[in-house]
Amino acid sequence: MLIDGHGRTVNYLRVSVTERCNFRCQYCMPEKPFSWVPKENLLSFEELFLFMKVAMDEGVNKIRITGGEPLLREDLDSFVKMIHDYKPDIDLALTTNAYLLPQTAQKLKDAGLKRLNISLDSLKPEVAHKIAQKDVLAQVLKGIDKALEVGLGVKINMVPLKGINDEEIIDVMEYCMQRGIKVRFIEYMENRHANVELRGMHGKEILAKVKEKYTIHALGREGASPSFNYKIEENGYEFGLIDPHKHDFCENCNRIRLTAEGNLIPCLYFDEALSIAKSVKEGDIQGAADVLAQVLKDKPKENRWNEFDPKDEDISARAFYETGG
Ligand code: SAM
Numbered sequence: 001m002l003i004d005g006h007g008r009t010v011n012y013l014r015v016s017v018t019e020r021c022n023f024r025c026q027y028c029m030p031e032k033p034f035s036w037v038p039k040e041n042l043l044s045f046e047e048l049f050l051f052m053k054v055a056m057d058e059g060v061n062k063i064r065i066t067g068g069e070p071l072l073r074e075d076l077d078s079f080v081k082m083i084h085d086y087k088p089d090i091d092l093a094l095t096t097n098a099y100l101l102p103q104t105a106q107k108l109k110d111a112g113l114k115r116l117n118i119s120l121d122s123l124k125p126e127v128a129h130k131i132a133q134k135d136v137l138a139q140v141l142k143g144i145d146k147a148l149e150v151g152l153g154v155k156i157n158m159v160p161l162k163g164i165n166d167e168e169i170i171d172v173m174e175y176c177m178q179r180g181i182k183v184r185f186i187e188y189m190e191n192r193h194a195n196v197e198l199r200g201m202h203g204k205e206i207l208a209k210v211k212e213k214y215t216i217h218a219l220g221r222e223g224a225s226p227s228f229n230y231k232i233e234e235n236g237y238e239f240g241l242i243d244p245h246k247h248d249f250c251e252n253c254n255r256i257r258l259t260a261e262g263n264l265i266p267c268l269y270f271d272e273a274l275s276i277a278k279s280v281k282e283g284d285i286q287g288a289a290d291v292l293a294q295v296l297k298d299k300p301k302e303n304r305w306n307e308f309d310p311k312d313e314d315i316s317a318r319a320f321y322e323t324g325g
């Protein structure tokens, strides 16, 4: 079992396979980064997997593949299969913008993928275009349909932004209700890479929008899940709120993150990371295990989004497209 320096059990590893993306979401990567990680610095699937085996052997039982846009990485299904073949019972999920799902969903399902989290910020083509800076909506909706058709579990992520998609909270929720899938509203997390003019909606404001039409009951956090769940009285539908600005958000954090170039990150907010690249390139399993132990020891108690002041210079420097959110 993996325990961090604050006594929390860590059983969840998120692995970013690329920082590249085919969207330019304003809250994540509004412009192409000045420099990409050169391709030769990316770890191969085999190298990433070597570390993942160490983590799985020590207690990780939940893995999420993310990015950037993970479906841009060639032969991703072979990576999924590697993980699935090693531990068929592992909770294996992927986060995607869905653009490439129409042509990849079946292969991913066949390789052993169980679940997808899909970003859907708007059901209006012009708003989706404004956020992703590309005309994406029709293809994203096709991707969602395809994922459901092949039998993958689907959850939807929406980041509500003031003056942009804040009037669509109920529409996106009802789209999900009709398909029997869960939506999770994510509070916008301020970071140095996002468009500086963006203002996110606070959890309370998101809930107030839902309450304009429905009566809701708090269900609580599901174990260590980042999502706080609510139930709609009128029809029993359950949705989630991911509220990193809330003071108790980090109390049960069970997550660590690995980037495509091998940086192991204890917390999404902070810059600190240790590299496993040298260990995995040399096949040094003990070295990789030592880095893992150190990162767990160093894992901060809590993020600092709850202290955030828009005038503050001390804003997270972590790029979501690098850590995978
Ligand atoms: N490209 C994939 C996607 O968009 O789903 C996976 C990577 S993306 C970085 C993972 C998640 O992080 C998405 O749900 C996205 O909406 C969320 N995200 C990115 N930047 C964010 C921010 N500044 N605040 C809150 N959520 C953010």
Ligand code: SF4
Binding pocket: 021, 022, 023, 024, 025, 028, 029, 067, 068, 069, 097, 119, 320, 321
């Ligand atoms: Fe790309 Fe996902 Fe970031 Fe949007 S949120 S720019 S789709 S990595």
